[in-house]
Amino acid sequence: MDQYQKHIRNFSIIAHIDHGKSTLADRLLETTGLVARRDMKEQFLDNMDIERERGITIKLQTTRLHYRARDGEEYIFNLIDTPGHVDFTYEVSRSLAACEGAVLVVDATQGVEAQTLANVYLALDEDLEIVPVINKIDLASADPDAAKAEIEDIIGIDASEAPLISAKEGINIEEVLESVIRTVPAPSGDPEGKLKALIFDSYYDNYKGVVIYARIFDGVVKAGDQIRLMNTKKKYEVTEVGVFAPGLTPVEQLRAGEVGYICASIKQVADARVGDTITLDNAPAETALPGYKKLQSMVYCGIYPAEGEKYENVRDALEKLQVNDAAFLFEQETSTALGFGFRCGFLGLLHMEIIVERLEREFDLGIVTTSPSVIYKVVMNDGSELMIQNPSNLPPQTQIHHIEEPLVKANIMIPKEYVGSIMEICQERRGVMTHMEYITENRVTLHYEIPLNEVIYDFFDALKSKTKGYGSLDYEMLRYERSNLVKLDILLNKELVDAFSMIVHESKAYARGRFVCEKLKDIIPMHQFEVPIQAAVGQKVIARETVRALRKDVLAKCYGGDISRKKKLLEKQKEGKKRMRQFGSVEVPQEAFTAVLKYDENK
Amino acid sequence: MKPLGLYIHIPFCKRKCNYCDFLSWGNTKKEDHTAYVEALLAELQYYADQDMLLDSVYIGGGTPSLLERDLILRIMEGVTGSFALSEDAEITIEANPGLLDLDKLMAYRRAGINRLSLGAQSLNDEILHFMGRIHKSNTFIDNFYLARDCGFENISADLIFAVPGQTVELWIDSLEKAISLGAEHISFYSLQIEEGTPFYGLWEKGAMKAVDDETDRRMYHEALKRLKNKGYVHYEISNAAMPGFESRHNLKYWSMEEYLGVGLGSHYYINGTRFSNETNLEKYLRISKGVKEGREVCNDPLSYLAPWVVWHHKNTEVDEISEFLFTGLRKIEGISLSAFEERFGKPVTAVYENAIGKHSRTGLLELNMKEDRLRLTAKGLDLFNQVLVDFV
Numbered sequence: 001m002d003q004y005q006k007h008i009r010n011f012s013i014i015a016h017i018d019h020g021k022s023t024l025a026d027r028l029l030e031t032t033g034l035v036a037r038r039d040m041k042e043q044f045l046d047n048m049d050i051e052r053e054r055g056i057t058i059k060l061q062t063t064r065l066h067y068r069a070r071d072g073e074e075y076i077f078n079l080i081d082t083p084g085h086v087d088f089t090y091e092v093s094r095s096l097a098a099c100e101g102a103v104l105v106v107d108a109t110q111g112v113e114a115q116t117l118a119n120v121y122l123a124l125d126e127d128l129e130i131v132p133v134i135n136k137i138d139l140a141s142a143d144p145d146a147a148k149a150e151i152e153d154i155i156g157i158d159a160s161e162a163p164l165i166s167a168k169e170g171i172n173i174e175e176v177l178e179s180v181i182r183t184v185p186a187p188s189g190d191p192e193g194k195l196k197a198l199i200f201d202s203y204y205d206n207y208k209g210v211v212i213y214a215r216i217f218d219g220v221v222k223a224g225d226q227i228r229l230m231n232t233k234k235k236y237e238v239t240e241v242g243v244f245a246p247g248l249t250p251v252e253q254l255r256a257g258e259v260g261y262i263c264a265s266i267k268q269v270a271d272a273r274v275g276d277t278i279t280l281d282n283a284p285a286e287t288a289l290p291g292y293k294k295l296q297s298m299v300y301c302g303i304y305p306a307e308g309e310k311y312e313n314v315r316d317a318l319e320k321l322q323v324n325d326a327a328f329l330f331e332q333e334t335s336t337a338l339g340f341g342f343r344c345g346f347l348g349l350l351h352m353e354i355i356v357e358r359l360e361r362e363f364d365l366g367i368v369t370t371s372p373s374v375i376y377k378v379v380m381n382d383g384s385e386l387m388i389q390n391p392s393n394l395p396p397q398t399q400i401h402h403i404e405e406p407l408v409k410a411n412i413m414i415p416k417e418y419v420g421s422i423m424e425i426c427q428e429r430r431g432v433m434t435h436m437e438y439i440t441e442n443r444v445t446l447h448y449e450i451p452l453n454e455v456i457y458d459f460f461d462a463l464k465s466k467t468k469g470y471g472s473l474d475y476e477m478l479r480y481e482r483s484n485l486v487k488l489d490i491l492l493n494k495e496l497v498d499a500f501s502m503i504v505h506e507s508k509a510y511a512r513g514r515f516v517c518e519k520l521k522d523i524i525p526m527h528q529f530e531v532p533i534q535a536a537v538g539q540k541v542i543a544r545e546t547v548r549a550l551r552k553d554v555l556a557k558c559y560g561g562d563i564s565r566k567k568k569l570l571e572k573q574k575e576g577k578k579r580m581r582q583f584g585s586v587e588v589p590q591e592a593f594t595a596v597l598k599y600d601e602n603k
Numbered sequence: 604m605k606p607l608g609l610y611i612h613i614p615f616c617k618r619k620c621n622y623c624d625f626l627s628w629g630n631t632k633k634e635d636h637t638a639y640v641e642a643l644l645a646e647l648q649y650y651a652d653q654d655m656l657l658d659s660v661y662i663g664g665g666t667p668s669l670l671e672r673d674l675i676l677r678i679m680e681g682v683t684g685s686f687a688l689s690e691d692a693e694i695t696i697e698a699n700p701g702l703l704d705l706d707k708l709m710a711y712r713r714a715g716i717n718r719l720s721l722g723a724q725s726l727n728d729e730i731l732h733f734m735g736r737i738h739k740s741n742t743f744i745d746n747f748y749l750a751r752d753c754g755f756e757n758i759s760a761d762l763i764f765a766v767p768g769q770t771v772e773l774w775i776d777s778l779e780k781a782i783s784l785g786a787e788h789i790s791f792y793s794l795q796i797e798e799g800t801p802f803y804g805l806w807e808k809g810a811m812k813a814v815d816d817e818t819d820r821r822m823y824h825e826a827l828k829r830l831k832n833k834g835y836v837h838y839e840i841s842n843a844a845m846p847g848f849e850s851r852h853n854l855k856y857w858s859m860e861e862y863l864g865v866g867l868g869s870h871y872y873i874n875g876t877r878f879s880n881e882t883n884l885e886k887y888l889r890i891s892k893g894v895k896e897g898r899e900v901c902n903d904p905l906s907y908l909a910p911w912v913v914w915h916h917k918n919t920e921v922d923e924i925s926e927f928l929f930t931g932l933r934k935i936e937g938i939s940l941s942a943f944e945e946r947f948g949k950p951v952t953a954v955y956e957n958a959i960g961k962h963s964r965t966g967l968l969e970l971n972m973k974e975d976r977l978r979l980t981a982k983g984l985d986l987f988n989q990v991l992v993d994f995v
Contacts, residue, residue, distance in 0.1 A: 528965055528986060551816035554987040556792040556841050558933055560610055560856050561870040564877055564916070567929055567995055574992040 002191060005257040007073060009184050010215065011131070012080040012095055014120060015105035016113035016472065020135040024105055024167035024176070025061075025081055029246070031173045032065040032077070062201070062213055062259065063246035067177050075181060078244075078259035080200065082119070088347065089476070090293055093122045094200045094275045097291060098215035098259060101129040101184025103176060104151070108134045108142035108164070110470075111150045111443065113413060118474045120155055131183045132159045133176055138166040154439050187257030194285040195219030195227075197254075197262070197278040202269045204323040208240065210266035211248065214278060215259050217289065222253040226281040227264060230288040234271055235281050236264035270326045295327040297345030298406075298477065299352055299456050300373050300389040302333060302499065303359070304341030306366030306590050307581055311340050317363040318342060321355060328355060333390065337499040337583050338368060343390060349456050368581065368593050371502045374452045377404040377480050391501040394487050397538060403485045403503075405451050408475040409434075412446045418467045419444055425462045429454035430505060449478060453503065457597060488513055490520070491534040491541075495584040499593065509535075513543035516596045523592045526550035531586055606658035606689050607873070608855040611643065611678060612866030613664040614884070617702060621735035622763070624797035626868040626882060627665040639867075639884075640674045642891030646865045646911055647681035649894060655863070657682075658689040659852035661697075666722075668698035672710045679714035688715070693851040695720055695759075700746045701738035708753040718757040718850075719750050720788075726777040730766050735801070740780075747784050757848055759788035764822045765814040766794050767802075774822045775829065782833050787848040791826050792841050793819055820985055840933050840984055857930045859923070865911075875923060878908075878915040887911065920947070924954060928994045932987065937969075937978025951977060958993035965989070 015021035065077040080099055082092045096102065102123040106112055123130060132151050134144045144164050151159040163175035201213035214221075221227065225238045240263040242250040254260040266272050273295075277288035305314045318330050329345035346352040352372060359365045371391075378386040378394065379401045388394055410431070414422055416438070423446070426433065431450035439445055450459075455475060463471040488509050490500035504512050513535025520533045524547050535543040555566055580587040615636060618629035660682055667675065675696070682688070695718040696711055711719075725731050726740040743760075750758055760781040764774045781789055796802050796813055805811035814822075827837055835843040839857060842850070855862050864871035868882040881887045890910050908915060918926065924947055931938040943951040952959060952970070959977065962968035967983035967990050969976075983990060 528967075528989065550986060550989070551820050552793075552985050553989050554793075554840060554985060556795055558840075558856070558930065559853065560862060560864060560872070561868070561879070563856070563872075563926060563930060564870070564879070567926065570929070570988060570991050570995045573988060574995060577992055 002255075002257070004255070005188065006186050007075045008078065008187055008257055009075060009101070009180050010078045010080065010099045010187055010257075010259055011101040011103060011128075011180055011184050012082050012099050012123075013103045013105060014082065014116060014123060015135075016107065016110070016116040020107065020167045021081075021105055024103075024133070024135065024165070024173075025063075025079060027167050027170055027173045028065060028077075028079060028177065029063065030170075031177065032067045061246075063244045064259070069181050070178060071181075077177070077180065080259065088351075089118070089122070089474075090295060091201070091274055092119055093126070094198065094291065096123050096126045096128060097289070098198055098200045099126070099128055099184075100187055101131060101180065103131045103133055103180065104155075105133050105135050105167075106147050106151060108136045108144045108147045109139050111147050111440070112154050113472045117154065117413070118411070129184050130155070130157050131176070131179050132157065132162040133179070134159075134162050134164045135167055137164045138169045138171065150440055150443075189217045189256030191218075191220055191256040193218035193256065194283055195221055195225075195278065195280045196285045196289060197221060198289050199229075199272055199274055199276045199278065201274060202272045202326075204269055205263075208248075208263040210263070210269055210272050212262045212264070212266070212272050212278070213259075214254070214262050216254050216256050218256050218285070219280070220253050220255050221262060221278070221280075227262070227278050228281040228284060229272065230277040230279055230285070231292045232271065232273060232276060236266055238262055238264045268323045270322070273326055295347065296477075297327070297329055298348055298374065298452065299346045300375070301344060301346075301352060302335060302338070302341055302370035302390070303330070303344050303356070304335065304338040304368045304370070304499075306368050306579070308578060309366040313363070314342065314359070314365055314367060317359055317365055318344070320363075321358060325355075327351065335370070335392070335499050337497045338370070338581065341368075345389075349460065366579075366590075368499070368590050370499045370593060371597060372456045373503065374406050374456060376406075376485065376503060379404065391487055391503045392498045394503065397486075402482050404480040405453055405483045405485060407449050407478045407481050408452045408455060409478045410448045410450050410455065410473060410475040412448065412463065412471060412473050413439070414444055414446070414463075414467050414471040416442050416444045418471065419446070421466045422446060422463065422471065425459070425466060426450060429459060430507075450475075451481075451483065451505070452477075453505075486537045488516075489536045490516055491532075491536060492520075492524070492583055492586040492588065493529075493531050494534075495586075497583050497588075500596065506537075509537050510542050513537075517543045517545040519596050520588075520592060521545040521547055523595055524586065524588055525580075527586065529585075604656065605861065606656040606692075608659040608661065608852045608860070608862035609657050609682065609686065610852075610862060610864040610866075610869055610871070611660070611662045611667075611682075612864065612869040613639075613662065613667040613670060614867045615639070615664065615669050616666045617669055617699075617737050618735065621733070621801040622794060622797070624800050625665065633671065636670050636674055638888060640670070640677055642888045643678060643866055644681045645891040645895045646909075647678075647685045649685075649909060650863070651685040654687070655685075656687045656689060657692055659693045659695075659855065659862075660688070661695045661852040662716075663695075663697045663720075665697075666699045666702060667696050668702040668707065672707045675707070675716075676710055676714050679716070683715075693718055693757075695850070695852060697722065698746070699738065700743040703746045703749065705749060705753065708750055708755070712754050717755070718759070719755045720759040720761060720790075721747060721750070721786075723760045723777075723781060724763045725766065725769075726780040727769075727773055730769055730773065730777075733768060734763070734766060744780075744784065747786070757787050759790060759844075759850070760784070760786040761790045761792070763792050763794050764826065765819040767811050767814060769814065769822075771818060771821050771825060775825055778826050778829060782829065782835075788842070788844040788850060789830065789835065790842050791823075793823065823985070824981075837935050839935065840987065854934075857933050859927050859930060876915055876917045878912045880911045881913050923947070925995045928955070929991055932977070932979055932990070935978065935984075937976045940972070940975045940977060943977075955994060958990075961993060962990050 013021045061081045063079050067075050069075055080095050082095045134147050136142055137144055148159040163172050163179055165172040196217040197214040199212050199214055202210050205211050223238050223240055227238055228235050240250050241254050242248050243260040275292040279285040305311050322328050327347045330342045333343040334340055356369055359367055373389050375387050375389045378388050380399055381401045426448050431448040434447045437445050484506045485503050486506050486509055488502050488504050489496050517533045517535050528550055530549045531547040533545045534541045579590050614627045615631045616627050616629045694716045696716050697720045699722045723743045728739050796806050830843045836846055837843045838849045861873045862871055867887045868880055870879045967986055969978055969980050
């Protein structure tokens with residue numbers, strides 16, 4: 001080991017949502033003097049608004065800390081923050097691969113959760129040293145001993161030395177740093193060797209182009225080097241290297257064992273994929289680092305400009321998002337109901353929600369999203385196969401031999417009192433339990449094989465609602481399986497509205513159809529005529545509701561003092577009309593598209 | 604100069620009705636009334652030097668007939684002191700059954716008031732009680748005859764239908780009684796459950812069910828049929844009158860003619876500008892006091908805002924045009940195409956080509972070039988807002 005490496009520690013923090021990862025990261029920054037408390041917004045590292053609001057980290061933030069330890073030596077910590085959701089497992093695994101250790105934050109009031117566990121396993125897969133930390137010890141309901149016992153029982157690591165902290169109150173933060181120095185090994189790697197650097201994140205900067213976050217495993221990289229990305233095989237000239245201090249701070253070079261950034265005039269993040277290996281073009285490494293994977297979209301939906309919104313605005317915004325998000329795909333599509341729009345692919349539901357929310361908030365766009373869909377494998381009578389993710393593209397039933405749908409392996413961790421109700425919702429969603437395990441006396445993990453198309457609608461909402469928020473879920477792709485699937489269409493005033501079409505299991509078609517009809521009945525305003533709402537499979541109508549005709553819409557009185565006030569009411573009514581989509585002769589409020597997807601406890 | 608209308612607001616009632624969201628209070632004292640009328644007189648006085656001619660005056664509320672006889676007389680003196688009145692001016696006072704007597708009625712007559720608008724609302728005692736009215740059916744009938752005896756030849760009866768619990772038959776019964784009394788003018792309003800009223804509270808709690816729209820419309824169309832049979836002219840969505848007894852004052856609102864308003868919270872429209880007065884009683888009184896003590900300068904309300912005005916808006920051409928239709932189409936005869944073109948310099952069919960086309964197809968509007976009219980159809984009377992959203 002080279003001398004400089006002895007004082008480096010590369011680690012990340014693993015925690016369940018709400019268990020205090022970001023708060024701890026903030027405290028570490030503060031303790032090491034990087035950010036004065038008065039300059040800090042809450043949770044400095046989560047710098048997207050949505051993240052802050054939801055208390056989750058989506059985009060990685062990495063920072064370098066300097067700490068003078070109790071042994072009198074100065075250490076450099078590279079804190080690699082990981083995204084905190086099941087949709088981003090691959091990104092998490094790559095950031096973990098850049099570390100030698102991980103701080104595991106466990107909430108002293110809640111214990112270990114499914115997602116925490118998933119990430120701990122990822123860390124163990126990467127041979128990381130785990131530093132357990134018990135957080136929120138300031139709360140009255142904290143039970144640190146139980147939390148420690150859970151860590152030992154479930155994960156099988158010694159938690160007896162785990163620092164008891166409160167990130168919120170700033171209690172025992174230094175213990176965490178000391179513990180990292182003791183437990184996490186310094187990086188090794190040969191600075192004289194051939195360059196091997198792992199890309200674990202990237203983002204687009206208007207001035208620098210793509211900023212690559214990299215861990216150098218061997219060799220050295222500096223401005224002027226010709227680099228090659230070993231998987232995409234693309235070549236670039238390095239314009240700048242630097243470290244996160246926490247802002248981008250250029251340095252002369254990055255050496256084996258260090259973590260930093262590399263800029264090389266790269267135009268979009270898709271060209272510098274997470275997991276790829278950087279090497280020098282004139283002295284390339286023989287093999288790439290293991291683990292590279294191209295991201296696969298699991299969930300699709302249509303995104304359309306809302307009434308009065310420009311198609312170009314939506315396209316520009318999607319392009320901007322894509323520059324920074326290699327996992328997000330989109331292409332143009334047309335809906336007879338909604339006109340020109342885009343088919344978009346996401347890693348999962350949360351990823352989809354985040355993109356939609358960012359379009360609405362950051363870009364201030366009015367958009368309509370259609371029912372999410374997974375990718376179905378359609379085997380035709382002639383033996384050919386089609387991959388279909390837009391229900392409207394499903395060929396006629398007569399040409400289809402059979403359809404296969406993706407199954408996922410879902411691990412659901414819940415307190416034991418909810419086992420009954422969760423088994424019920426899984427069963428309703430065609431889940432098959434493979435096994436159930438008691439991880440502690442009170443906590444259970446249910447292992448299910450369940451069709452992804454059942455997970456993407458409202459499963460997560462249902463799980464949260466049935467377990468008072470204590471249930472957690474992670475899932476991974478398992479296989480395709482033949483299934484009895486049908487296309488469910490919705491007709492308004494006898495006309496098919498393609499944007500509402502969805503592919504569902506035959507056994508669910510009736511219930512789903514009825515649910516959508518009832519929802520639409522509540523949402524579609526009265527028209528001058530009766531509006532029949534029908535759900536149909538093929539030619540067969542399986543559910544029907546009717547919006548009664550509007551009989552009266554008139555102000556009884558309008559005298560001198562009423563004119564301005566009542567005109568305002570009408571202007572409001574008109575605004576409401578603007579937010580409607582016209583389908584044939586029927587006007588449908590935009591929110592109808594999301595409402596038909598929402599979990600409804602009473603249905 | 605074209606004569607103006609004048610609206611005078613009296614914000615007091617004996618008690619507030621369960622459906623009422625107007626600017627008015629129940630349980631007030633006589634001193635309050637006197638103080639208010641003093642303030643009102645100051646506001647009337649404010650316009651004294653402006654040579655304004657009125658052809659309609661409307662004393663509304665609230666319940667003007669709650670006030671002592673002399674207070675109404677002083678208001679009328681204030682009016683005649685500040686304005687010229689055309690010879691045939693229509694002068695209306697709103698009165699509630701139970702708050703009229705011979706003395707008051709005679710005084711009104713002497714003061715030149717020639718039209719009485721009686722708040723009958725219903726001729727069914729249970730419904731009246733439910734609405735929180737202070738009077739009974741017979742009180743209205745007695746007051747009506749008393750007014751006739753005092754020489755009122757133009758009496759309007761206000762009625763409300765679609766009251767929860769009211770059947771179509773009960774409603775028709777009330778209407779026919781009012782017709783048989785010989786009221787020259789009948790207003791018939793579909794009850795609106797307004798926020799902030801006791802009715803709203805009941806409705807929100809689910810303790811009271813609104814009359815369904817089908818029944819509401821049956822009541823409305825039954826009423827129209829009966830009124831027309833008895834010779835009434837249906838001239839505005841909620842108003843009918845014997846020929847020649849249409850309310851001149853109210854027609855000003857629906858024809859975008861100018862009117863002035865005085866009193867708490869009153870509105871007015873002059874020179875394409877809408878104004879509204881202070882709605883806080885104390886502030887209103889304080890402003891008047893200031894004016895009387897000479898702290899405010901008397902001036903033209905158009906170049907200088909009257910001190911009671913708290914809001915005003917100079918209508919743009921778009922505002923003017925949309926309000927012209929918003930109000931004008933309430934009249935059953937609709938708007939005159941040529942009058943529109945004369946006023947705005949372009950044909951209404953050019954301004955609202957799409958909206959007129961659309962609602963001719965939906966069957967809510969009728970464009971009749973030969974008769975020079977754009978008007979609502981019978982169906983349009985029920986769904987006027989559907990038309991209007993395309994015009995505002």
